Amino acid sequence: MVEVLKAGFYDSIQDLGRLGYQQYGVPTSGVMDMFSALKANNLLGNDSKVAVMEMTMTGPILKFHCNTAICITGADLSPSLNGNPVKINAVQKVDKGDTLSFGKLNHGFRSYLSVLGGFNAESVLQSKSMYQGITKQFKIDKNDVLDIVSDSSPGFIKKHASIKWDDTFFKTKMINVYKGPEFDHLSKIQLEQLFSSDFTISKNNNRMAYQLEEKFENKLEPILTSLVIPGTVQLTPAGNLIVLMRDCQTTGGYPRIFQLEEKAMDILAQKYIGQKIKFQLIT
Amino acid sequence: MAFNLHYKRFGERSILIEWPAMIDENILRDIIRFKDQIFKNNIKEIVELKSAYNSLLIIYDSICRNFEKDAELLKKLYESADLQHDIVSKLWKIPVCYDPIFGIDLQAISKEKGISINEIINRHSQAIYTVYFIGFLPGFLYLGGLNKSLFVPRKATPRLKVERGSVAIGENQTGIYPKESPGGWNIIGNSPISFFDVTKEIPCFSQPGDQIVFYPISLREYENIKTLVDEGVYQMESEVLDG
Numbered sequence: 001m002v003e004v005l006k007a008g009f010y011d012s013i014q015d016l017g018r019l020g021y022q023q024y025g026v027p028t029s030g031v032m033d034m035f036s037a038l039k040a041n042n043l044l045g046n047d048s049k050v051a052v053m054e055m056t057m058t059g060p061i062l063k064f065h066c067n068t069a070i071c072i073t074g075a076d077l078s079p080s081l082n083g084n085p086v087k088i089n090a091v092q093k094v095d096k097g098d099t100l101s102f103g104k105l106n107h108g109f110r111s112y113l114s115v116l117g118g119f120n121a122e123s124v125l126q127s128k129s130m131y132q133g134i135t136k137q138f139k140i141d142k143n144d145v146l147d148i149v150s151d152s153s154p155g156f157i158k159k160h161a162s163i164k165w166d167d168t169f170f171k172t173k174m175i176n177v178y179k180g181p182e183f184d185h186l187s188k189i190q191l192e193q194l195f196s197s198d199f200t201i202s203k204n205n206n207r208m209a210y211q212l213e214e215k216f217e218n219k220l221e222p223i224l225t226s227l228v229i230p231g232t233v234q235l236t237p238a239g240n241l242i243v244l245m246r247d248c249q250t251t252g253g254y255p256r257i258f259q260l261e262e263k264a265m266d267i268l269a270q271k272y273i274g275q276k277i278k279f280q281l282i283t
Numbered sequence: 284m285a286f287n288l289h290y291k292r293f294g295e296r297s298i299l300i301e302w303p304a305m306i307d308e309n310i311l312r313d314i315i316r317f318k319d320q321i322f323k324n325n326i327k328e329i330v331e332l333k334s335a336y337n338s339l340l341i342i343y344d345s346i347c348r349n350f351e352k353d354a355e356l357l358k359k360l361y362e363s364a365d366l367q368h369d370i371v372s373k374l375w376k377i378p379v380c381y382d383p384i385f386g387i388d389l390q391a392i393s394k395e396k397g398i399s400i401n402e403i404i405n406r407h408s409q410a411i412y413t414v415y416f417i418g419f420l421p422g423f424l425y426l427g428g429l430n431k432s433l434f435v436p437r438k439a440t441p442r443l444k445v446e447r448g449s450v451a452i453g454e455n456q457t458g459i460y461p462k463e464s465p466g467g468w469n470i471i472g473n474s475p476i477s478f479f480d481v482t483k484e485i486p487c488f489s490q491p492g493d494q495i496v497f498y499p500i501s502l503r504e505y506e507n508i509k510t511l512v513d514e515g516v517y518q519m520e521s522e523v524l525d526g
């Protein structure tokens with residue numbers, strides 16, 4: 001059992017998402033940075049499908065009411081256990097009564113906390129990923145008590161499992177994209193602008209979408225409402241680019257000019273307001 | 284089959300198949316037949332299959348797929364689909380209360396169109412609508428078949444809060460908000476029934492190809508049905524349609 005003494009800016013329980021329900025209009029959800037979340041489970045020896053905690057920008061203060069082991073990956077939010085720094089990307093033993101807290105954001109935007117066995121939250125439509133209107137709770141609040149799947153003392157944990165964190169993953173501004181369904185509608189001038197300019201993450205960035213700051217002339221017609229998925233880049237009539245993220249709607253009517261490479265979605269999920277990205281076409 | 288389809292790679296593990304860009308029942312039936320054919324072949328790697336007016340998206344579970352090979356297999360399935368294959372669909376009868384308490388934009392539409400409120404209700408509840416797909420919100424049905432005289436542009440400024448169950452008109456479409464949400468459509472009534480239930484294995488009672496009719500109910504009937512819905516004992520009226 002883990003008690004939430006203080007909530008962070010936006011913490012939620014996520015797994016690999018709700019598969020098979022997009023046909024009913026249900027977003028996929030799931031961890032924003034899949035690479036980091038998988039790493040947290042892998043290092044602990046968990047099944048990759050178990051639920052982790054996703055923390056955004058600032059972390060919570062958590063009190064453990066059991067002996068377990070944890071692993072923190074993704075953004076570095078200066079985690080500490082009872083006041084002592086905890087290594088990122090490493091397995092950490094936790095004793096009953098320990099308090100995990102977070103501090104300064106050093107790099108990245110989203111951090112992942114896995115516990116031995118995984119978090120045992122409400123499962124709706126075959127997933128524990130929190131989403132407003134689907135699960136009763138859409139984020140973690142103060143005083144919540146989170147259940148752990150196997151609330152028991154760790155037996156054989158990989159005590160020394162740790163890996164170096166991949167610096168380039170957080171530093172790169174390159175976002176690899178495939179052609180989207182309406183890519184061929186773009187003019188030569190638009191294409192040149194799209195691949196030569198830097199784009200800035202706007203304040204409108206969340207689990208649903210990242211809107212980019214720069215505007216440019218756009219005469220593309222809206223399309224007959226069609227299908228979108230996480231990673232789809234839409235061009236609005238106002239000339240803005242919107243990158244859809246894991247909690248996005250299942251359909252949309254704006255031209256879909258790019259589709260992000262899966263790894264690029266993880267990279268983007270670690271970016272925040274004011275940071276720059278640049279698109280790079282891959283085939 | 285009759286349509287010339289476009290197969291497009293959509294990211295690392297999806298294929299988008301496109302029909303001509305129009306809202307057309309023949310296209311809808313063709314998409315459903317193709318979808319049924321894919322289902323029947325039980326391709327294990329497919330994790331999502333969703334459709335819209337003129338498109339079908341197939342999402343596979345593993346990345347680095349061979350697009351050419353996957354597309355070729357799908358093309359073969361399309362060609363082998365049975366044109367005579369019956370599509371199982373249903374006609375759902377949806378109660379709607381058009382009382383001004385709910386139909387907060389009826390007055391404005393009546394003024395703009397020069398049609399009495401009663402006539403708007405008649406025209407809205409006499410049509411038979413076709414479910415094209417579900418999108419926008421969990422359980423939101425995209426319906427075709429709105430009477431042309433009821434086409435009303437979306438509101439210039441969307442409302443921050445549209446009540447759950449609101450029946451609304453936006454351009455050439457009508458629909459029901461399955462949950463409270465921001466929205467820019469014109470609200471003409473409210474339905475007490477539940478359009479999305481996460482506790483059910485299939486959370487949405489309706490599917491693409493189904494038909495919908497709305498029938499007017501009084502405020503009192505609304506309250507009665509709502510009570511039954513909240514108790515989980517309300518039985519929706521429906522008929523099975525011949526393919």
